[in-house]
Structure formats: C-alpha cells, structure tokens
Amino acid sequence: MTDDELIWRISGGSGDGIASTSQNFAKALMRSGLNVFTHRHYPSRIRGGHTYTEVRASAGPVESRGDGYNFLLALGDSFARNPQEEAVYGNEEIKPLSENLDELREGGVIVYDEGLLDASEIPNFEERAEENDWHVYPLDLRGLARDMGREVMRNTAGVGATCALTGMELDHVEDLMRDAMPEKILDPNLEILETAYEQVQEEYDVDAPDVSVPTGEHDETQLLMSGSDAIAYGAIDEGCRFISGYPMTPWTEVFTIMSQNLPKLDGISEQVEDEIAAAALAVGASHAGVKAMSGSSGGGFALMSEPLGLAEMTETPVVLVEAMRAGPSTGMPTKPEQSDLEHVLYTSQGDSQRVVLAPGTVEEAYEQSRLAFRLAYEYQIPTILLYDQKLGGELKNVPKDHFDREPNPTLGKTLSEDALSEQPHSGDGKFHRFQHDVDDGVSPRSIPGQKGGRFLATGNEHDPTGHISESPENRVAQIDRRAEKLAAIREDLDTEDTGSYAGPEDAEYGILTFGSQQGTVEEAVGRLNDAGVSVKSYGVSDMLPFPTEQVEAFVESVDEVLVVEMTASGQFRGLVQKNLGRYGERLSSLLKYNGNPFEPAEVVDGFEAAIIEGDSDASDHQTTFVPAAGD
Amino acid sequence: MSTFSAIGEEREIDRDEYTPGVEPQPTWCPGCGDFSVLKALKQALPEVGRTPEETLLCTGIGCSGKLNSYLDTYGFHTIHGRSLPVARAAKLANPDLEVIAAGGDGDGYGIGGNHFIHTARENHDMTYIVFNNEIFGLTKGQTSPTSPKGHKSKTQPSGSAKEPIKPLSMSLNAGASYVARTAAVNPNQAKEIITEAIEHDGFAHVDFLTQCPTWNKDARQYVPYIDVNDSDDYEFDKTDRVEAAEMMRETEESLYEGEVLTGRFYVDEERPSYGQEKQTIGEMPEEPLAERYWDDDYEWERSHDMFLDKHA
DSSP states (O other): OOTTEEEEEEEEETTSSHHHHHHHHHHHHHHTTOEEEEEEEOOSOSSOSEEEEEEEEESSOOOSOOSSEEEEEEOOOTTOOOOOTTSTTOOGGGHHHHTTSTTEEEEEEEEEETTTOOGGGSTTHHHHHHHTTOEEEEEOHHHHHHHTTOGGGHHHHHHHHHHHHHTOOSHHHHHHHHHHSOHHHHHHHHHHHHHHHHHHHHHSOOSSOSSOOOOOOOSSOEEEEEHHHHHHHHHHHTTOOEEEEOOOTTTHHHHHHHHHHGGGGTOEEEEOSSHHHHHHHHHHHHHTTOOEEEEEEHHHHHHTHHHHHHHHHHTOOEEEEEEEOBOSTTOBTTSOOOTTHHHHHHOSSSSOOOEEEOOOSHHHHHHHHHHHHHHHHHHTOEEEEEEEHHHHHOEEEEEGGGGOOOOOOOOSSBOOHHHHHTSOBOTTSOBOTTOSSOGGGOOOBOOTTOTTOOOEEESSOBOTTSOBOOOHHHHHHHHHHHHHHHHHHHHHHHTTOOOEEESOTTOSEEEEEEGGGHHHHHHHHHHHHHTTOOEEEEEEOEEESOOHHHHHHHHHTSSEEEEEESOSSOHHHHHHHHHHOOOTTTEEEEEOOSSSOOOHHHHHHHHIIIIISSOGGGOOSSOEEEOOTTO | OOTTTTTTOOOOOOGGGGSOSSOOSOOSOTTOTHHHHHHHHHHHHHHHTOOGGGEEEEEOSSGGGGHHHHSOSEEEEOOTTOHHHHHHHHHHHOTTSEEEEEEEHIIIIIITHHHHHHHHHHTOSEEEEEEEOSEETTTTSEEOTTSOTTOOBTTBTTOOOSOOOOHHHHHHHHTOSEEEEEETTOHHHHHHHHHHHHHSSSEEEEEEEOOOTTTOTTSOOSOSEEETTTOTTOOOOTTOHHHHHHHHHHHHHHHTTTOEEEEEEEEOSSSOOHHHHHHHTTOSOSSOHHHHTTOTTOOOOOHHHHTSGGGO
16 A cells, blocks of 8 residues: 555465464564564464465554555465365465455565466466566575475575565674574574575666565564463563463463463463363352452353353452354354454343453553453452454564563452451351442451351352342342442443544544454545545444443444444444434444455545445445444 | 461361351251261361361352351352362462362262362372262252162153262262261261361262262161271271272162262372472462552562563
8 A cells, every 4th residue: 555564474284384484573663663463364274275364564563454455475385285276275385376366556576486386377377477567586486495404494584585675684684593493403504594685686677666665763662462372461561360261363472472481480270171171160269369360252151151150149350352263153263353342342241240341452462461360350340351363363562661560460359368257248157258238249258267257159149248148128239239330340440441543533434443454444544644534433342231331422423423343233333322322323334354464555445435435335345334224 | 467377277066066057057958968067067077177267168059058158167159170270379379278168969070070180189188078979959859970870850751861979989080188078977987087188188978978968868878888098898908099999889889789888999198189289389378369459568570570571
C-alpha cells in the first residue's frame, strides 16, 4: 500500500525453521529502529505443509499485518508430499512459491530457491510476473548451503539475499545470530549469510532496490513480544505462582512460557490428565492460598465448565485463559477465530458469575492479564482472559518501559488470623465466610490452616458458614450478593479505561470490534479518514461485565455502526444488542471466518461497499456482510 | 501470630471438636455404612494429632459427599468426581495441611476414574477414602462401577452385562503406595487403617465397604469379614507388588462369591511422595507456597528484571 514499509514473507514447509528465521529477522529490523509486526500462517502438521510468516516493518506505527506484502522469500519444503495430482495435498513441492503469488503486491520482489523450486511448473508464471511488475530473482540457495556444509542453512542464505536486495546492512542480523545460535553452527551461518549477500550484490544491480528497507529510530529500548508472552508476564507480575494445564494449540504457548519460568520463581507448574483436572487444580491451589491460573483453547475449555461453575459458587478466585481457534469441535487448530465468545460467556450451568476480558494488543494482553488477577482476587470471582491464535502468536515491538511496574502479589480480601478473630463466627466456632451484607458483595475469606477460619466451601447453595442450605431467604440473599460483585466490578472497570478509540469523536459512522481485530480496524479507520470518510472505531475489551453505557454512547453518537468480528454468526454484535436492548437497525456486521484474520483493506473496502455505497457485493474479499435489522 | 498457627499445634484434641454444631447428627439412612467412615475419622484424627483447622477434607458428590457437613474441619465439597484434583493442588500449595479426599464408588471409580489413576500414579501425600457400596445411593439405586455383573436396577432392568471395576488392583497398577480395604461392620480395623493411611507419606487409598440398606438390600452387609493380615488362611507379603497383586485379585473375586476379605494389601514406605519428587527436580519450593503471600519481607520478582532482556 505504502512505499515506506517492508512486508517480507518467508515461505516454506513446516519444520524447516521458518518461524525462528522470521523471528530473528523481525528482531533485526526492530533493532535497526523500525516498528515491526508479524503474522504466522501454519498448518496443523509437524513436518511439511505450506507455512509462511510475514514480517511488517515501518518507521511509523504498525498495529496489524498490513495488506498483502511486497517481498517474498520462497524456500523449499523439505518434507513436501508430491503424490499424484488428485491427492489432497496437491503438489506440495511448489507451494512455497505458487501459494503466495495472489497476495504479492504490484512491483513486489520474489526471491525463490531455484535449487528446490521450478517456476515453470506454475502456469503463466512469467506472464503474471510481467503483468504485476514483479522483480524475480531465482537463486540456488540450497546449492549454496549444500556447498557450505548444511542444507538447512538455506534459510540464512535467503536472509542474506533479502538484505542485499533491500539495501539492509548485515550487522543487526549478524548480532542476532550470535545471540541465538549455538557456537558450532554460528560460524558457517555467518559465512553463508555474507556469501549470499555478496553474490547477490555482484550478480545484480542493487544500488536502486525494487523494495527497500525503511529506516527509523527508537527513543527507548524495544522488546519483540507476543500476546502469549505478555499474558504470562502479566500473570507473573501479579504474583501468580501456580499453573495447571493440558496441552492444546494455541493455549500451549502461555502454558509453556509459564512452565519454563515458574521454577525460577520457586513456583509450581502442573501438567495434568485433562482440562477438568487442570481447572480444578487451579481452584484447589487458590483455595489453599496461592495465586493460580489455568487455561486452554475451545475444546479443552469446554471441559473446564464444571470447575468454572464451582469457582463461581464457592467464590474461589482463579484466572483462566482461553486461546480461541476456529471451531466447532477440533475445527482448524492453527487458525484464528473469535467464535468462542459465547462459549466462555455462558458455559456452565446456572446464572453465570464471571468476568471476561478480551485484550486487543500485546500491550493490552499484559495489562489485562494483570487486571484479570486483580479482579479475580479482589472480588473472589473467576476471571477469563479471552484471546486467540492471532494475538497469542503475533510478535510486535513494545517499549521495555511498558513493563516497568510494581508487582502485586496481594490476595485481596483475605484475613489474617488476628483479623479473623474479629469476624462473626457460629457458636461452634465456624467462620462466616459467606456473609450476606458486605461491601461490594465481597465477603472476606480465610485460608485453610488459619486458626479461627474454619468453613465449608461447597458447590451447593450455602448459608454464611458455607453449610448447605436451600432456604429461600438465604438463596435470594446469596444470589443477590454475588450479583452485586459484578456491579462493583463494572464500576471498577470504568476507572481502568480498557477500551480503545480511533478516529474523530464527531464522526458520522462507527466501527465496533473486540479483541484481536482492534489494531487492524484502527489502521483501516486511519486510511478511511485519510480518504475523507468520517468514521471512528471503538475496540471493546470488557465482555463481562459489559460496558453498556460506553457502547451505547458510541452507537448513539453515529448514524450507522459496522461490527467487525471473526465469527460466522455475529456473536459480538449479538452481545452488543443484548446489552443495549435496541439500536438493531443501526448495527450491521462484517464477518470473516475463513481461518485468516482481517486485513485492513478488507475492513476499508467492506465498510465503503456496505455503508457508503450501500452495495455489499461490491467488496471482492472473503468477508461477509450482514445488514442491520429491517434492511 | 503466625500465618497458619493451626498447623503443627501440639495439644490434646477432643473427638467432639470434629462435630459441627449446625448438623451434629448425619442425615444418612439408619444402618448406613457411611456412619462408620465418619466415626473412624473422628477417632483417627485426634490420634494422629491433626486438629480441625489444619485438616482439609475434600469430597465429591453423593451420600459420601455429605461427610463434609458432618466432620467439622476446613472443607471443600467439590463436584462429582473432582475431589482429587482439588485436594492434590491444595497439598502442593501448602504441604503442611493434612489433606483427605473422600467420595463414593461412582465418584471415584466412575466419573472421577481418570483423576484416581493419575493421583495414584503421582503418589500425592494424601488419604483417599472411597465409600464403596456397589450402588448409586443419592440418586436412588442405580447400578454403579462396582455393582456385580448381573446386578439389576432401574437403569439396568435386565441386569448389568459388565464386570465390576477391580479397585484395589487398579490402584496398585496406577501407583498408589498404600492400598487397603476395610468395612463399616469392622470399626476397630477401620479406625486402625484410616489412622495408618493418614500417617502414610504418599497416596493412601482405602476402599471402604459401606453397606447401603436402602438401595442395595440384596447385597451382603459385608459379614463375616476376614482380615487377611490376621488370618492364617492367607499368607502374603504386603510390601511385595506381585504377592499383593495376587492377594488383591483373590479378594476382588471372592467379594462376589460371598467372602469379604479386608486388610492392608500393599504398603510401600520407600517411594517418595510427589511433592518430594518435584522438589528433587527443583520444581517445588522448600517452603510452602501459601506462606509466601504473608511474608512481608519477600521480594516479589518482576518479569521486567528477570525475563525481558531476551526479547530485546
């Protein structure tokens, strides 16, 4: 779209080191002073299968993957299946090149490994290249790597060629390789990087690059971080020292980061038999006085419904993270979607009593992970951090200072033994853990082992001591008190300002979104504003309790609102309407559910076609428009 | 005053301390075997010196789950089949607590079977009492995982086509380091076995035969019972896995032939508990984690100081 950015796509096969190569390259660009943002696309397969990562770099802010890309480095797929044509894989060998052409921008660059890829297998390749003004560089990267020792080094050779063709200095890449690579492979890799760089420089005229790396500068130290990193660090800074889980993509990332770091903090990580146990362990650890979390993705979270309800009824603080992927059932394990929204809001029997937060960016993931723990422990309520494969896996640079904050290990309204002795007890010494009339509905708790704190936690309805009770008066008092907590949390959240706004306040139109699509929507709003369209956006994070007042004010202030979300059924729009109770005629939807996140251009085009031109068919993207009620 | 001063307190303990004022008399049916579990616990806990406030009793759902209402300790009446994961996490969070889990045979061997196998495998230092009455009681008499083959009930009108679960063998194979069976009709042995189980440093599983006079009228009252450790008819070494396995097999088969064998079937005092195993590999703190949140001098680590530089 713009000339001042590089969107570099490295493609190849799963298991060929595409992710680590792209991560190092992104970090090199960050260290050179640029803002970076990555996007991963990979199959649910360990070895082989088309995969790519995009690295977007610009001197200006980047909050999304961008539109298409302008530099392709197509490597081979070492594990490609290449069977007869009718097989489901198709010809995998050529895919790193053939699958990536549709999204390459006009004037873009193609570097492909001619040692493994034969462009003549792609119909009309040359004509397409000419038509689109693509600059094509076939290089025998595999041959070079083979000559220099190890075939896997073709990734490094490709990075060297990229640097030569974009006018990027090698020093940052070299520094990173020194940081990341074990000594025994470092020297040959440095050598091949330089050789590839020099060979390309010699062979081609690179003084005026077709696509060049922009230059920029950072005022402060930057970190390259994913949403999963941010969630884990937020938990650690809030004093979480216990995690229990069961592996499932994409939640495994948070579980892994916590499991690697908790032993260094004298904490405990438990990998257990299933997700029912995982959530139940977190509840048990929290009951015994530790700040605890668990989590999963859709299918595993379904198993957590029971312990989630138990935490609600026993008012045990706990944080559960839910990393959404495309469903239903096993769905598409490595593809993002936001369609577990209703699942986490409503799963488990009875009237739900929980908090659900959906951060929109890496920075928000850190802040809201901390917020989730604070709310869970202050209000004794399970809190769910809802994110997705996109936010969890994308890397972005964030200033290090963003994380320079005090830790908060406090347990909330938990009593010391001295304080316990002042609290109401029954004649037999039982502590009134669940008192009816208390501030904000939060009755202070005790921890097993404390003298004078004895009580029963139970999933049954219970009286103030925790004893099982079916008295109608007690039932109403307890339900009402627990509901009061949510009202208090809503007031608390109003001071936290978790929403994200973009565009002019007095705009004519609005776009509403939630969670991970926020950055993409904000970029689209910027472009629409530049094109003279009067539109603003609101990225909502608080799913429960819902910021009804704020969303209503936003909807009220514009003529029409487009709700952008990665679901097929418009779940977020449904949530908005449920809470607002009206404005159905003002809310339409732009949906995407093909397994890939929105690109800014899809939001721009979808908005212009449906809202401005009133012709939703005018957009040729893989998005779906659903009109407002009555239209 | 320390944070958890009930823990490790040395004093005389009266059995009545475990009787709650609000529900001193259990609501189990007259003649129910569950009374014997309650009695055995009220005898065993003072004997091992564990007060109500240093004990955490986690139960499941069913008639057995009501134990929490009748034994006045810290309690967590969880959900059907899930007492073990809640209990073992509490033990990891604060190993100084005396943690006891309890539930019925449907709870432990049916819906919670996965947790049972893995908790035994990991050898958590806790006691697990299974009220085995070979029936679902609180839901009014359906066939359970331990009901004998051919057992008729409203949900199995033609009689169960399934062989019953072999709980002792399953426990041994899964990795429990103390496996015993006792019966409600044998209160002296029950008290002794529960005492030993609490004192055992590892996962102690007690299959407690609790007759159900209401829904399982056809079943024996588990008399006459034979203590295999005392009887001259049975010779085996309870510290030997192979001999224990053979004795368990015979016990499980003979129950359905009218012979009630009880006693300690397997005892391994050598195997480290799960907490010890985790400490050995450096993944479990020496001091109880629960204490740290009350330590005003503890310097809480920050990700900013410890983990961020690798992202730069």
